[in-house]
Amino acid sequence: MSDYHPQEIEQKWQRRWQESRAFEVEVDASKPKFYCLEMFAYPSGHAHVGHVRNYMIGDIMARTMRMRGFNVLHPFGWDAFGLPAENAAIKNRTHPEKWTLDNIAHMKGQLQRLGISYAWEREIATCLPEYYRWNQWLFTRMFDRGLAYRRRSTVNWCETDQTVLANEQVVDGVCWRCGTPVTTRNLEQWFLRITAYADELLHALGDLKEWPEKVLTMQRNWIGRSEGARVKFPIANGTTATSDVIEVFTTRIDTIYGANFVLLAPEHPLVERFAAESPDPAAFLARVAGFRSQDRTARLTGEIEKEGFDTGRRVINPFTHAPVPVWIANFVLGDYGTGAVMAVPAHDERDFEFARKYGLPVTVVVQPDGQTLEGETLAAAFDGDGTLVNSGSFAGLRVADARRTMTAEAATHGIGEGTVQYRIKDWGVSRQRYWGTPIPIIQCPDCGLVPVPDKDLPVRLPHITEFTGRGDSPLAQVPEFVNAPCPRCGKPGRRETDTMDTFVDSSWYFYRFCDPTNESLPFDPAAVKYWGPVDFYSGGVEHAILHLIYSRFFSRVFRDVGLVDIDEPFTRLLTQGMVLRHGAVMSKSKGNVVDPDDMIAKFGADALRLYVMFVAPPEKEVEWTDSGLEGSFRFLCRIWRIADYLIPALSGASSPAGMLLDDDERALRRRTHRTITRVTGDIDPRMHLNTAVSALMEHVNEIYAFCQKSNPGLRVDEEGGAPGWVEDRAETAAVLREALDALVLLISPFTPHLAEELWERLGHDDGVVAAGWPAFDPAAAAEESIEIPVQVNGKLRGRVTVPAGSSEDEIRAAAFSASSVAPYLADMEIAKVVVPNGRLVSIVVRPKKQP
RNA sequence: GCCGGGGUGGCGAAACUGGCAGACGCACAGGACUUAAAAUCCUGAGUUCCGCAAGGAACGUGUGGGUUCGAUUCCCACCCCCGGCACCA
Numbered sequence: 001m002s003d004y005h006p007q008e009i010e011q012k013w014q015r016r017w018q019e020s021r022a023f024e025v026e027v028d029a030s031k032p033k034f035y036c037l038e039m040f041a042y043p044s045g046h047a048h049v050g051h052v053r054n055y056m057i058g059d060i061m062a063r064t065m066r067m068r069g070f071n072v073l074h075p076f077g078w079d080a081f082g083l084p085a086e087n088a089a090i091k092n093r094t095h096p097e098k099w100t101l102d103n104i105a106h107m108k109g110q111l112q113r114l115g116i117s118y119a120w121e122r123e124i125a126t127c128l129p130e131y132y133r134w135n136q137w138l139f140t141r142m143f144d145r146g147l148a149y150r151r152r153s154t155v156n157w158c159e160t161d162q163t164v165l166a167n168e169q170v171v172d173g174v175c176w177r178c179g180t181p182v183t184t185r186n187l188e189q190w191f192l193r194i195t196a197y198a199d200e201l202l203h204a205l206g207d208l209k210e211w212p213e214k215v216l217t218m219q220r221n222w223i224g225r226s227e228g229a230r231v232k233f234p235i236a237n238g239t240t241a242t243s244d245v246i247e248v249f250t251t252r253i254d255t256i257y258g259a260n261f262v263l264l265a266p267e268h269p270l271v272e273r274f275a276a277e278s279p280d281p282a283a284f285l286a287r288v289a290g291f292r293s294q295d296r297t298a299r300l301t302g303e304i305e306k307e308g309f310d311t312g313r314r315v316i317n318p319f320t321h322a323p324v325p326v327w328i329a330n331f332v333l334g335d336y337g338t339g340a341v342m343a344v345p346a347h348d349e350r351d352f353e354f355a356r357k358y359g360l361p362v363t364v365v366v367q368p369d370g371q372t373l374e375g376e377t378l379a380a381a382f383d384g385d386g387t388l389v390n391s392g393s394f395a396g397l398r399v400a401d402a403r404r405t406m407t408a409e410a411a412t413h414g415i416g417e418g419t420v421q422y423r424i425k426d427w428g429v430s431r432q433r434y435w436g437t438p439i440p441i442i443q444c445p446d447c448g449l450v451p452v453p454d455k456d457l458p459v460r461l462p463h464i465t466e467f468t469g470r471g472d473s474p475l476a477q478v479p480e481f482v483n484a485p486c487p488r489c490g491k492p493g494r495r496e497t498d499t500m501d502t503f504v505d506s507s508w509y510f511y512r513f514c515d516p517t518n519e520s521l522p523f524d525p526a527a528v529k530y531w532g533p534v535d536f537y538s539g540g541v542e543h544a545i546l547h548l549i550y551s552r553f554f555s556r557v558f559r560d561v562g563l564v565d566i567d568e569p570f571t572r573l574l575t576q577g578m579v580l581r582h583g584a585v586m587s588k589s590k591g592n593v594v595d596p597d598d599m600i601a602k603f604g605a606d607a608l609r610l611y612v613m614f615v616a617p618p619e620k621e622v623e624w625t626d627s628g629l630e631g632s633f634r635f636l637c638r639i640w641r642i643a644d645y646l647i648p649a650l651s652g653a654s655s656p657a658g659m660l661l662d663d664d665e666r667a668l669r670r671r672t673h674r675t676i677t678r679v680t681g682d683i684d685p686r687m688h689l690n691t692a693v694s695a696l697m698e699h700v701n702e703i704y705a706f707c708q709k710s711n712p713g714l715r716v717d718e719e720g721g722a723p724g725w726v727e728d729r730a731e732t733a734a735v736l737r738e739a740l741d742a743l744v745l746l747i748s749p750f751t752p753h754l755a756e757e758l759w760e761r762l763g764h765d766d767g768v769v770a771a772g773w774p775a776f777d778p779a780a781a782a783e784e785s786i787e788i789p790v791q792v793n794g795k796l797r798g799r800v801t802v803p804a805g806s807s808e809d810e811i812r813a814a815a816f817s818a819s820s821v822a823p824y825l826a827d828m829e830i831a832k833v834v835v836p837n838g839r840l841v842s843i844v845v846r847p848k849k850q851p
Numbered sequence: 852g853c854c855g856g857g858g859u860g861g862c863g864a865a866a867c868u869g870g871c872a873g874a875c876g877c878a879c880a881g882g883a884c885u886u887a888a889a890a891u892c893c894u895g896a897g898u899u900c901c902g903c904a905a906g907g908a909a910c911g912u913g914u915g916g917g918u919u920c921g922a923u924u925c926c927c928a929c930c931c932c933c934g935g936c937a938c939c940a
Contacts, residue, residue: 212855212856213855213856214854214855214856214934214935215855216855217854217855217856217935217936218854218855218934218935218936220854221853221854221855221935221936221937222935222936224936224939226939226940228940248940249939249940250940251939251940252940263940304938306938329938330938331938331940332938332940333938333939333940335939336939336940337939337940340940341940342940343940344940348940349852349938350938350940351940353938421939421940422939423936423939541934541935544935545935545936614863614875614876615863615864615876615877616863616864617864620863620864621933622863623862623863625862625863625877627877627878628863628876628877630877631876631877632876634890635876637890637891638891641891681867682867686867688865688867690863690864690865690875690876691864691865691866691867691874691875693875693876694864694865694874694875694876695874695875696875697875697876698874698875701875704892704893708892708893712893713883713884713892713893714892715884715891715892716891716892717890717891717892718891787871788871789870789871790871791870791871791920791921793920793921794920794921796871799871831920832920833920834870834920834921836869836870836920836921837870839870840870840871840921842870842920842921843920844920844921
């Protein structure tokens with residue numbers, strides 16, 4: 001009797017996998033490919049079990065598909081740029097690169113000790129010039145296509161630290177580090193024109209059949225398409241020039257006869273002019289400034305009260321030709337639509353609230369069916385369907401018809417047009433930071449913005465030794481970096497000193513894995529043609545929007561640049577749930593993290609992997625429990641014991657196929673094949689890893705029960721329990737061998753080390769991948785007899801056992817003659833009998849009518 | 852407010868196409884083994900009630916209704932929890 005010592009076994013197999021390059025793969029057109037990917041990791045220091053759950057899920061998939069004969073690409077890498085490294089540099093006086101690379105080394109060790117089957121030779125880290133060079137390459141391509149452009153935009157600014165703050169660094173309106181109230185600054189910033197793909201990104205969501213509904217919905221909301229119209233309201237007493245028009249965006253052009261006033265956002269371009277032309281420009285601007293500052297801080301903490309003031313100006317409603325006042329309102333957004341709206345208080349909740357507050361008129365132009373609303377007495381805006389009134393020649397139309405007709409009418413008269421508006425904005429990628437990809441642009445006094453030519457890439461990050469966290473872009477303090485000749489004319493120019501948002505790095509890394517060392521292109525298109533798209537992608541739901549939209553965007557840019565011929569990079573997406581402890585997400589600050597290495601030391605990596613997969617479905621949050629992990633460990637010990645007991649007697653066993661088996665042997669064999677089909681389907685396509693483990697547990701229980709049945713009171717763990725009863729009967733040895741072989745292969749994606757060890761002990765030389773996924777034999781799995789429940793008036797009253805394949809009449813007869821059912825039928829009239837698919841008998845009875 | 856996902860034993864959960872609710876595990880209880888304990892192997896267990904017992908009855912998947920021979924599953928209304936978006940005109 002030997003005991004299960006996971007640590008020894010695990011080290012042995014991890015070493016062998018590495019020596020044999022077991023998970024390294026190459027393009028092989030003769031085999032079907034499977035690209036399995038987990039979202040790569042930010043190297044924050046230590047991975048806890050919450051992080052690694054995701055890698056375990058992916059590993060089950062990768063190992064299963066490998067055994068099923070696929071050429072499996074399962075790579076890993078590091079999202080290695082980012083602010084924490086810079087903060088650590090400021091705090092600990094280490095260089096961000098050292099901090100990052102040290103963390104990578106530690107975390108890589110953690111993952112290797114978990115036995116995740118990564119192709120480590122393809123490892124990438126985004127902070128290395130070999131990688132970020134291609135960020136720069138793509139950026140220049142985007143610049144050439146007008147997809148990357150520069151404009152002024154506001155950033156959060158801390159006066160004390162003299163630095164830009166990311167949104168996450170602004171806590172309740174003050175700097176996270178020093179508590180100074182945050183102000184804004186206008187800087188030249190780079191944007192990527194994701195809006196050019198808004199429509200495509202939205203529509204293609206419909207093709208993502210294997211994405212969670214939740215993520216699709218979130219992306220739909222984020223892109224935020226709305227159909228409406230732009231309508232021009234000429235300024236009263238102005239000229240006919242376009243500068244004398246306020247253009248509004250509305251989704252309710254049908255209510256335009258009720259547009260009692262027009263509202264401008266505080267950021268609207270006309271505001272400055274109206275102020276200048278007003279009697280008291282200073283007071284005017286002060287009120288506007290008040291609104292603008294509200295946006296930054298007050299809006300984060302809660303709903304701000306609707307406020308506004310009359311500019312004194314009037315515009316002409318192009319449908320009614322009546323002059324209406326123009327107000328400036330704090331709740332109108334400057335960066336959506338045209339920054340101006342027509343207010344229809346009778347039919348818009350916000351406009352209604354505003355009109356009532358300031359005593360503005362309310363004109364009803366849509367009447368709901370069977371009611372007559374009056375503007376003066378209206379209690380709330382009515383935004384439902386109805387019939388137009390007070391709307392000139394459009395009166396009497398239904399809302400939907402009016403929208404169509406009036407949009408066309410506006411277009412005919414040149415006063416407006418139908419349009420589609422998106423909520424999504426262009427992606428601001430400039431970061432005034434050190435630890436990121438330098439933006440490869442040089443500003444030349446003559447040529448303007450000039451991209452760095454390919455031959456000069458990468459633009460390397462200069463080595464900086466002092467990190468203070470103060471000042472604007474750290475790169476601006478390195479003259480030898482900043483001063484660069486214009487690539488076009490050679491005159492002294494100035495290099496862009498901002499770095500890229502790290503989301504750029506992660507928007508295409510999955511293609512780099514296909515060809516990670518390419519020195520002439522981001523990747524060989526042929527490699528991506530073979531491996532792409534990612535077949536199975538898993539990661540945290542926190543990336544449901546940004547990362548997954550940016551990746552879909554970049555994938556299309558690569559397509560349009562000509563490097564890939566697919567649109568969608570991820571065929572199937574799984575968003576894994578987090579691991580909680582004491583009801584909270586694991587975090588260092590809460591002190592509730594579980595380090596996988598501690599668990600490996602106690603129970604082994606296999607037990608940890610199995611537990612995390614068994615405790616709940618992959619998408620669900622789970623609460624960590626030590627006792628659950630212990631239970632999984634016990635289960636593995638139980639497997640070890642039965643295998644250790646049986647293996648000596650199985651060396652001569654052959655396949656049970658074709659043997660004349662007794663009832664118990666046939667039952668065990670049936671069980672084995674049922675387990676094969678259940679586990680197979682539970683992993684793929686169902687991805688119910690917890691029930692796959694349950695099925696394996698039942699299978700093990702069944703093997704024990706089989707042994708107990710032949711040998712009541714059997715002690716599997718006793719010394720010298722040489723199982724002669726197995727060897728003596730070839731059929732018994734054969735079914736037990738088959739049961740054990742199947743168990744070991746089926747559990748190998750979950751507990752690969754234990755499985756390889758047992759597989760070897762079972763006498764196989766080539767490992768579980770070479771063995772392949774166990775074959776399912778439907779004939780062996782077929783039941784010989786089936787138990788059929790019998791219901792009387794919907795209540796379970798008995799069960800009958802009939803031979804498989806019995807006719808409905810036979811099943812019916814058996815049900816009626818069953819002793820447990822008969823009493824319920826006595827003195828009753830049979831009203832109806834249902835036998836759906838021969839699976840169940842449902843009898844409906846009622847009392848016999850008295851003659 | 853809008854959108855999405857949920858609500859099943861003491862706990863994590865299962866039930867794949869409308870068909871035996873609670874598989875599997877944790878915790879718990881009992882038995883075997885042991886001088887004893889641990890470990891192991893076996894057994895039990897939704898709740899309530901009746902019965903010495905074998906066993907039996909009723910109730911039971913958030914609440915209330917509906918469809919159906921039959922509903923955790925489908926339909927309607929509502930309550931609660933989680934997540935996302937949120938003055939997007």
